[in-house]
Amino acid sequence: MRNTVRIAAGLLFGVVAVGALHADEPKPPKDFTPLFNGKNLDGWQGNIDMKQRVTMPKEKQEDFIKSRTKIAEEHWTVKDGVIHCDGKGGVSLQTVKDYANFELMVDWKIEKNGDSGLYIRGQPQIQIWDSENTPGARGVDKNSGSGGLWNNPAGDKAKIPLKKADKPVGEWNTFHITVIGEEVTVKLNGELVVDKGKLANYFDKGKPLPEKGPIELQFHGDPLWFKNIYIKELP
Secondary structure, eight states: OHHHHHHHHHHHHHHHHHHHHHTTSOOOOTTOEESSOSSSOTTEEEOOOHHHHHHSOHHHHHHHHHHHHHHHHHHEEEETTEEEEOSOSSOOEEESSOBOSEEEEEEEEEOTTOEEEEEETTEEEEEEEOTTTOGGGTTSOTTOOSOSBTTSOTTOTTSSOSSOOOOOTTSOEEEEEEEETTEEEEEETTEEEEEEEEOOOSSSTTSOOOSOBOOEEOOOSSOEEEEEEEEEEOO
C-alpha cells in the first residue's frame, strides 16, 4: 500500500513539475507566433537604423550591430517573462528579422513621464507615452494618449490617436497592430486609435515605406516593460 502511495505521489509530482516547466512559455493567440520567448533576448539585437543600413559599409555593419547588442544586453533584461529596460544605455532593441505585412500584439507598461514607441519596418513610430505628464507632449492635448503615428508630418490625422485608450500609468496595456502596405491600424486595449493611417518614411522623407524592416522597442531614457509579443505574418 505504501509503495502504491509513493508511486502515485511520484507521478503527481512529475506532472506538476512538467507543468511548472511550461507555465512561463508564451501562449500566442491562434495563428500567431512569439517574437519573444519569455526567457532571453534570442532573436533581438541592438538597433541599427534604416539610414545606417543604406549608408554604412556592409563590412562595418556586423561589428556595429555587435557593439550595440552588447550595450543592449546590459540594459534590456528578462525576468519572469518580461523584457525590462532600465532606462540607460541609449540603445533600442530590434528584431534580427525584417517583417513586411503583419499583425502584431504586444503588452507594454511605463512609469509616470514614461516615453517610448514601436518602430514598424524600422520607422518611428507608434507612440507610447504618459501624455498627461511627459515633457515631450508640450503642445499636445494631455488626453491624446498612446498609439498615434507620432513621427508623421504635422497635421497628419494619424499622428494623434482617435481617442485616449491608455490604462493608468503603471498598468499593462495591449497593442494590436495591423500593417498592410503603408497602412497601419492600431487598437489599444481593444479601442481603435488609428484607422489605416499611412506611416511616413522617416529616413527617406517623401519616399514610400521600405517593403520590410525590423520591429523595434524604442529606448527613450525611461524604464520600460514589454511582454507577450506575438506576430502573424500576412501575405
